[in-house]
Amino acid sequence: MTAAAPVDTGRPDMAALAAELDAADPLAEHTRRFVREGDVVAYLDGNSLGRPLADLPGRFARFIGDEWGTRLIRRWDEAWMRRPYDLGDRIGALVGAAAGQAFIGDSTTVLLYKLARAAVDARPGRTEIVIDDDSFPTDRFVVEGIAAERGLTVRWIRVDRAAGVTLEQVEAAVGEQTALVLLCHVAYRSGFVADVPGITAAAHAAGALVLWDLCHSAGVLPVGLDAAGADLAVGCTYKYLNGGPGSPAFGYVRADLQGALEQPIQGWMGAAGVFDMADRYQPAPGxxxxxxxxxxxxxxxxxxAMLELLEQVGIDAVHRKSVALTDFAEQALAAHVLPLGEEGQRAMMASPVAGPHRGSHLTVTHPSFREVNARLWERGVIGDFRAPxxxxxxxxxxxxxxxxxxLGIALLGEELRAALAKG
Known part of the structure; x- marks a missing residue:
């Protein structure tokens, strides 16, 4: 196959526009607070693993020297026993939850299991769990496992992978047999933002509970859990909350549901008297x-450390810059990437158009992108390939x-042009 003639990518204009936007960005000063050393020239994967803050070495040194090193086990009584709830409340505030409804602990998968199992057990006699077929694999796998354990049926919503699950689809799927609806607030593949208030209300009208996966929204856009009447939520902390690889997940349980749900992994930290060493498990209140x-x-x-920064800046300001960045990225893709190649062989956007249904990432597709992404990594442009x-x-x-x-999108265009030339 012969590649089309080189096109005028418009890079100088886009580079000038980027410089103007950076100069006018009210949050520009904060980019210097993150580690930026090494060979990376464009990090476009902050929705998978956030950059570390530059002051973390000092923070870890103080923690090891002052808290762990000198206070030792006494620090549990002084502060650490409260840490899951104190940090939970701070994350809760970012996602629109009043205090006393969020906590830190376990991985995303474990928390999804605990809350989903608790939810279906709280709806005895109902036989179905509703989830869309393009939810993140761990969500789908957890649901399949729980369905097998409890003798339930998974009702799959078939979604457009360049978009996401809609209110109308949920309304058509839920009914008197629905125990739980488990959905991602922001679709991991396309970045589609689901209608949390509308879908929550639709599930409640059918008598079901809703569990929201906030992994791609916590720390980057407002969620409004309490305002939406949400039941349950889970999210990770290593994406937009920059907690580092493997940092613990958070969970949310609406206050009036807490006494009605029985979580299935009964451990000593969830007991009413953690240090009573009781003969039988009695769940803690709240x-x-x-x-x-x-x-x-x-x-x-x-x-x-990242929560301190987010609290300083405010989630609304973070979301405004997210919108500006995705809008600019769409322009850059239109200039550098989407025009390349012959008709029928061009890359395509696989994300929602600008507006309320777009999160903080965009997906662009092309058959050559597995190889293109590998070459970009070698050049210090870190995007995220998602099969196929x-x-x-x-x-x-x-x-x-x-x-x-x-810069990253311009180099994506260069590598795509090279792939097209090779045929």
């Missing part, structure tokens, strides 16, 4: 009953400049 094992305190040091043919451009607002978005 949100504490959803803990299981010892909180991963050391793994929350980086998370706490997509590259996600994830834009973490506080650590991402418009200039690196422009």
């Amino acid at each position: 949100i504490g009953r959803f803990l299981s094992g010892t909180p991963p305190v050391l793994a929350t040091v980086a998370l706490e 043919d997509g590259i996600r451009i994830g834009l973490s607002p506080l650590s991402t400049t418009f200039a690196e978005v422009e």
Whole structure:
């Protein structure tokens, strides 16, 4: 196959626009607060793993020297026993939850299991769990496992993978047999933002509970859990909350549901008297009953640092920059990538158009993108390949400049042009 003649990519204009946007960005100063050393010239994967804050070495040194090193086990009584709830409340505030409804602990998968199992057991006699067929694999796998354990049926919603699940689809899927609806607030593949209030109301009208996966929304856009009447939510902390690889997940349980749900992994940290060493398990009152094992305190040091920054800036300001970044990325793709190749062989956008249904990442697709993404990594442009043919451009607002978005997408265009020339 012969590639089309080179096109005028418009890169100088886009580079100039990026410089103007960076100069006018009210949050620009914060990009310097993150580690930016090494060979990376454009980090476009902040929706998978956020950059570390530059002051973390000092924070870890103080934690090890002052808290762990000198206070030793006494620090549990002084502060660490409260840490899952204190940090939970701070994350809760970012996603629109009043205090006493969120906690830190376990991985995303474990928390999804605990809350989903608790939810279906709280709806005895109902036989179905509703989930869409393009939810993140761990969500789908957890649901399949719970359905097998409890003798339930999974009702799949078939979604457009360039979009996501709609209110109308949920309304058509739920009914008197629905125990639980489990959906992602922001679709991991396309970045589609689901209608949390509308879908929650539709599920409630059918008598079902709703569990929201906030992994691609917590820390980057407002969620409004309490305002929507949400039941349950789970999210990770290593994406837009920059907690580091493997940092613990958070869970949310609406206050009036806490006494009605029995979580299935009964551990000593969720007991009414943690140090009573009781003969039988008695769940703690309130949100504490959803803990299981010892909180991963050391793994929350980086998370706490990012929460301080998010609280300083405010989630609304972060979301405004997210919108500006995705709008600019769409322009850069139109200039550098989408025009390349012959008709029928061009890359395509696989994300919603600008507006309320677009999160903080864009996906663009082309059959050559697995190889293209590998070459980009060698050049220091870190995007995220998602099978079978997509590259996600994830834009973490506080650590991402418009200039690196422009450079990264321009180099994506170069590598696609090279792939097309090879045929």
